[in-house]
Amino acid sequence: MMLTINRVVAVVVYLSVGLTTARLPDDINDGQSPEPTHSAGGWPNPEPMDGPIPNNNKPQTMDPTVIRREDGKLFLYHTAKNGSVWTADSLYGPWKHEGNAHLPEFGGAPSIHKVDDTYYMFYNNHEFDYRTIGIMNEAAQTWYHGANVRVASSKTLMPTEWTQHGRLEIDWAMRYNILDASLLTAGHGDHRRLLFTFGSYQRGIFQLPLADPPTKIAHGANDRITHLANNVTKAISGGPTEGAFVFKWKEYYYLFYSSGRCCVQPKTREWLGRGDVYKVMVCRSKDPRKGYVDDQGVDCANDSGGKEILGTHDNIWAPGGQGVMVDDEAGGPIIYYHYVPYDQETDTKQKAYHFGWNKLDFSSGWPVVI
Ligand SMILES: *[C@@H]1O[C@H](CO)[C@@H](O)[C@H](O)[C@H]1NC(C)=O
Ligand SMILES: *[C@@H]1O[C@H](CO)[C@@H](O)[C@H](O)[C@H]1NC(C)=O
Ligand SMILES: *[C@@H]1O[C@H](CO)[C@@H](O)[C@H](O)[C@H]1NC(C)=O
Secondary structure (H helix, E strand, O other), X not given: OOOOHHHHHHHHHHHHHOOOOOOOOOOOXXXXXXXXXXXXXXXXXXXXXXXXXXXXXXXXXXXXXXXXOOOOOEEEEEEOOXXXXXEEOOOOOOOEEEEEOOOOOOOEEEEEEEEOOEEEEEEEEOOOOHHHHOOOOHHHHOXXXXXXXXXXXXXXXXXXXXXXXXXXXXXXXXXXXXXXXXXXXXXXXXXXXXXXXXXXXXXXXXXXXXXXXXXXXXXXXXXXXXEEEOOOOOOOOOXXXXXXXXXXXXXXXXEEEXXXXXXXXXXXXXXXXXXXXXXXXXXXXXXXXXXXXXXXXXXXXXXXXXXXXXXXXXXXXEXXXXXXXXXXXXXXXXXXXXXXXXXOXXXXXXXXXXXXXXXXXXXXXXXXXX
């Protein structure tokens, strides 16, 4: 859900190489014996879909956000130049290309949430010059540290009917990159809090309150940033935690995030091995602001905790960029995500990100992809 440099490179590589080559260069051979082709978890394939899979005219649907409008129409936005938008009446398709939202830059990792009668979209952008607000650290001028999140609102979700509200004024810092947003509405009425979760390679996932309505940060919010998850195992330089989505189910808040590399490596244009590419993690807490732990009770912010609920399996490579919602058609909660179509027989990954979804079973207290 973020436009890191990896993503940009992946997009550029994809656009320039196109479909003329059927496979990417081989994975880095780390000298290990081949890993099993099927996950121990027995993860399912994505639900079947009729018709085209949302693909931005090219087979690419990265970091999807899905929301169903009152009239039943589903909208899917995703990281794409011009903000390509897909719609459908059913999660099972067929999906139709509805148009382009013409978001600045790539409209990176959009995340759409309804608050009262309005939809709010948060998306990544790298166009802001932090020097204009006195941030002279050169890192703020790089892709890895120079992101910001912008907000737009709409009553209709239609691609051309968004009002732009500008950048969220989250303090710039080395410990995060301001990207990969999602919004959680916690509590009701006077106790309603609109909590904004974001973050990134560097030190993982952070959160702060937004104003209500959520077109800017809450008063004093920069002094109230909490740390939700981080992975300091440093198997990948730069840290591998991003793309968070907090979802309430019964008495817990569940923090879903993507761990590992989304994309091919920027320099080599090769994929890391399956252990180091995107996979979906979850942690939970009764407090939406802090205290997330995994199923072993390991703290997710301080001790690199996190329960893997979906990883590379069968013909699905590097699933991530996920979101969660409750949908009547599916009869309960679902997880939606992107994945790279993979031929495990020949170890070939397509140059594409497809949209997929599955139901989630929370009956054990932890989400299981079914
Ligand atoms: C984006 O939109 C512009 C003008 O609307 C068009 O020329 C360009 O081809 C589009 N780019 C993509 C990647 O769709
Ligand atoms: C994690 O570390 C922070 C900062 O040192 C500390 O305030 C917090 O209590 C720690 N959390 C746990 C569960 O130990
Ligand atoms: C942390 O990173 C390591 C190395 O990539 C990975 O094996 C592990 O699953 C990650 N754990 C979490 C909770 O992200």
